Amino acid sequence: MGGVPPRPREDPRPLKGVLRSFAFAWEGLAYAWRVQRNFRIEVLLGALAVGLGLWLGVDLTPILLMAALVLSLELLNTALEALTDLASPVYHPLAKQAKDTAAAAVLVASLFSLLLGLYLLLPPLLARLGLS
Known part of the structure; x- marks a missing residue:
């Protein structure tokens, strides 16, 4: 019988299994950082928004949530692209x-993130610069 290899057994030591899961997740994050230019750009823009929010003294909660949403969707997009390439190595419209x-x-998440960023950061930025 060929095909798919058997699934590895779960480690009976719960903590070790959790640590391995974190290691696998870290590998996925590192992979996305290495191969996805957009992911690196989105990390940079998120960091800039957080830095600007700190400087302006605004509530960082919505900024952090939107950054997490955009980055998470980018990671899912990367995973879906890899699976699609595996399932359909030649062009297919689906x-x-x-x-x-x-x-x-x-x-969509990026555009809403931009709009929220402008709403939260632009007024205090203009006030800080003496333009309002």
Whole structure:
């Protein structure tokens, strides 16, 4: 019988299993950082928004939540792209639709993040610069 290898047994030591799960998640994060330029750009923009929010003294909660949403969707988009490439190594219109739709989810979250950032950060920034 060929095909899929058997699933590894779970480690009976719960803490070790949790630590391994974190290690796998870290590998996924490192992979996305290495291969996804947009992920690196989104991390930078999120850090800039947090830094600006700190400087302006605004509530960081919505900024952090939106940054987490955008980055999480980018990670899911990366995973979906990899799975789609595995399942459909040659061009297929449904594979394109899956990839484009996952990318659209990141775009929608990014646009709402931008709007929220402008709403939260622009008025105090203009006041700090003496332009309002």
